Amino acid sequence: MNKPVAIDPIFEPILQIANLQVILPSGSDRAHAVKDVSLTIHAGQTLCVVGESGSGKSVLATTVMGLLAKTLKAESGSVKLEGEDLLKASESRLRALRGMRMGMVFQEPMTALNPVMRCGDQVDELLREHTKWSADVRRKRVIEVFEQVKLPDPLRVYSSYPHQLSGGQRQRIVIAMAVILKPKLLICDEPTTALDVTTQKQILKLIAELHHSQGSAVLFITHDMGVVEEIADQVLVMRGGEAVEFGSRDDVLNHPKKEYTQQLLAAVPSMQPPPPKPEPTTEPLLQAQGVGKTYISYNWMGRKREVMALKDAALSVRAGETIGVVGESGSGKSTFARCLIRLIDPTEGEIRWDADPVQKLTESQLRPLRSNVQVVFQDPNRSFNPRMRIVESLIEGAINFGASRAQALRRAEELMELVRLPVAGLSRYPSEFSGGQRQRLAIARALACRPRVLVADEAVSALDVSVQAEILNLLREVQRNFGLGIVFITHDLRVAAQLCDQVIVMHQGLIVERGRTADVYAEPQHEYTRTLLDAAPGSRIAAVA
């Protein structure tokens, strides 16, 4: 948790942005990427800029770094780093300032690092650029910083390539690069969004520690209100390029003045599960017993290598019931989902759709049964064929199950109304829809052949919270109307708490805990479940919303 830091008003602020305007190229949906935004950060303070996608929060960060895309231009206003106007600085001056006086941590550590360079050399490059130290001194300093960011075995990490490290370790390397020269300003652009919650917690703690020990100012960009609660001193809420609300963390989170901030906070799902519904007593629609998946590969010597992705997994879904499968990346939850819908073949165990065992069926035997179980995937950008009009995607399922084209078209129109999209949208291409709309379309497509079970694989993870809330409501609605059983795969404990009747917690390919959602959240039995629940950021948000 943050300690309150005394601010001495005599000192000049580290970062001062005044009336900044960044214009978008003509033909964009709005004229300004950032419109008339002002903010001030003093030493030792963390300012969180929070907003949904398209709010201009990342543009703000890149403007400060002087890394704006060529199509964007800072039109007016000023960005002062310790009194020096960065908008007027030359390219070479900016290069000198980056690293030295301001460091940046990016969202995706894998793309921020050079994949063919050893991690140590990448950090060393910065020192070579900005200092006149000898190779020995530099190496000592790099290893010192690796220790400071709590990388295990710094010597080994020094000579490792990025792909040999985990996501959290890679982000620590990026942070090490950002802080090694003790910059006065640290800019973090969604640094934990690509990470698991437990890793996120550690990284947030690390950033807070570093900024207290170095007394630097932090500009922290995020979409996650939970993260804001963990780390911010001050909060700037942005929407459509404009500043909506600015204030101290407690003011903004507890007493939001603007309606948009209230909406944002209200859209954050609570960690408190609602009281449980009565359990249905019907026969299960989908059942899995002892399902396992082991990948076997042979190297060129013919030596066998086995990777266990899933072991002894079981679940059963009845009509009107939602089973949540929660876990971090690599927990085997997606493998389990794909086994359930038989997109991959399980190596062991039994899967029943209705009463039919399907684990051993071939693809052609499976086809007539596929209308039972349908799926909604995570990435709304990739789940539609970009070269096919929406109508073709929506009628495909019905036609495969014997409907005539006219029947299928009528069904597609019904579905568009069901997911509340204009029927005229049928003749458009997927690229003409937003992420949330595409996810509605994905649900419509899944419902086209009247399934009885819907498997949603991280179906709301790529969406903004307000859109996420809409999609969750839509899922609840179709479940009520059609008596669907839903298997909901997610890494997000908040979403699982609100939607699922039962949860299954997975870790390293194994189910570690299962039970009614309310029970699991109130009294987690397994050590790992406790860690996971504990790591969810912003535990107090729920009380606020």
Next chain:
Amino acid sequence: MNPVYKQLLSNKSVTLSSLTLFALVLLAVFAPLLGTIDPAFMDYMNINQGAGTKATITPPGEVAMAHTYWLGTDSYGRDVFSRVIYGTRVSLWVGLVCAVVSLLLGGLFGMLAGYFRAVDSVLMRVMDGLMAIPAILLAITLVAVLGASLPTVVIAIAIPEVPRVTRLVRSLVLTLREEVFVEAAKALATPTPVILLRHILPNAMGPLIVQGTFIAAAAVLTEAVLSFLGLGLPPEVPTWGNVMAEGRVSFTQHPGHVLFPAMLLVPTVLAINLLGDGLRDVFDPKFNRRKS
């Protein structure tokens, strides 16, 4: 309008090369109307004449007529101008058919290899074997075995290109088959042939068309080379390569007999290659239309 067409129209190299190719197509189609005579007609009275020679000729089955040999005649007394203009037909035809044949075969093999693991290893080793033989040598061998005629030359030029197309398509299919929309189609019980034709093929079309244009350009050149070497189409067929081979003997007296076909060959190949470059700019990166 579909944004791809808009992009195509605004791309300079695409419009320029399309216009050039369109002009060449007009030349080929309207060859009989452009002051040409039967390119196979031999005028014994006027052998190895220079450009602009006037003569009275009597083509078989026709009455005597006045004719100007704009570019002179070759050693058999054939009209070089007519042979070059008619040669446009052969060259464009060879380029088009070779591209289509190698795309069809390569596309088929590539989709099979990319989608079905079992086919992959066998088929790709065969392709590797084919790749190890230099294209022109393979073409010469095929012509020698099959005999020289238009279909065999087309096959001889198209076959060496097949492994290259196969590799390209296979790599495209390998990534596309893992796409989420393919999984979604599978979950909707879409039969495998439909997945291949409706979901995978259209998304591989961009790079495939680009590759096709490069093959067409190479095919036009290879045909000319084969004909020039006397290994391509029979000498009586009017092709640019044949005209150049014929003209090589009398190059010092009538350089035009070599240069004129070359002056059509160069812009043809250039235009096709330019078209390919332009198409690649429009189609790559693969999903540049996607809004982030």
